[in-house]
Amino acid sequence: MTQSSEPVRPLDCDxxxxxxxxxxxxxxxxxTEQALLAHVQHxxxxxxxxxxxxxxxxxxxxxxxxxxCPEELRSRVMQALSAEGLGR
Amino acid sequence: xxxxxxxxxxxxxxxxxxxxxxxLTALDDVYRFARSLTRDPSDAEDVVQETYLRAFRxxxxxxAGTDVRRWLFTIARNAFLRSRxxxxxxxxxxxxxxxAADAEQAQEAWVRGGLDPILDRxxxxxxxxxxxxxxxxxxxSAVVLVDLEDxxxxxxxxxxxxxxxxxxxxxxxxxxxxxxxxxxHARDAGIIPDGDAGRxx
Ligand SMILES: [Zn+2]
Numbered sequence: 001m002t003q004s005s006e007p008v009r010p011l012d013c014d015x016x017x018x019x020x021x022x023x024x025x026x027x028x029x030x031x032t033e034q035a036l037l038a039h040v041q042h043x044x045x046x047x048x049x050x051x052x053x054x055x056x057x058x059x060x061x062x063x064x065x066x067x068x069c070p071e072e073l074r075s076r077v078m079q080a081l082s083a084e085g086l087g088r
Numbered sequence: 089x090x091x092x093x094x095x096x097x098x099x100x101x102x103x104x105x106x107x108x109x110x111x112l113t114a115l116d117d118v119y120r121f122a123r124s125l126t127r128d129p130s131d132a133e134d135v136v137q138e139t140y141l142r143a144f145r146x147x148x149x150x151x152a153g154t155d156v157r158r159w160l161f162t163i164a165r166n167a168f169l170r171s172r173x174x175x176x177x178x179x180x181x182x183x184x185x186x187x188a189a190d191a192e193q194a195q196e197a198w199v200r201g202g203l204d205p206i207l208d209r210x211x212x213x214x215x216x217x218x219x220x221x222x223x224x225x226x227x228x229s230a231v232v233l234v235d236l237e238d239x240x241x242x243x244x245x246x247x248x249x250x251x252x253x254x255x256x257x258x259x260x261x262x263x264x265x266x267x268x269x270x271x272x273h274a275r276d277a278g279i280i281p282d283g284d285a286g287r288x289x
Pocket of ligand 1: 012013014016039043044045046047
């Protein structure tokens, strides 16, 4: 629940940095998110930092495709589950 | 023989279908999380198999409508802890990155400058995987749960058995360490020219 009636104070650079990762991880309430965006729109150094961290997170997320379960393990698990009664 | 106490064969079949449809589609996710917990790939494979056997046996305790991955991650974490009790105790180095924290600060510009031009490359996956493998377990598991598996902080905290604030600090330090290792890997692989971005030495 967000208390939209309560105004959030403007953020300085420290405050923006402290909340940057919560923002990127979608953990901020709407009002704080607005305050962070307002700061970043007018502060070049925080904007650059936020952009870098956003792109880094996206790159890490994209690497998940290269880390899937090996086929051999998949069949091993399926075999173990069959022996346990799956599908019967 | 199955020890599930399902009332009828039809109900058992439904249960099995649901298990296959939900739990088994998360195999890649469980594997990635298991890899984040153990350094050794074959230990990770044992954790995955143990996780699925336990999940199948206790499938009735899964609450329909909740995130099956979160449920499986929790089982995997417990399986991992139990396997570690049996084997030699791996020391958990929670502060491994703390000593390097000052160096991190100084290196930040160097790391950011080096990584900035390459972050959008599509062939970065293997370098990220390699860099991730070098992180201490406590950081790796937090980064994998939140960045790769898209779990909310609260879910990561529950799976790892730590407060949300600890998830936050592990993520912060883990990402910084990951950036440093990635910059190093990218240089070693020739993706970033060596000595680029003016490393002060
Ligand atoms: Zn700023």
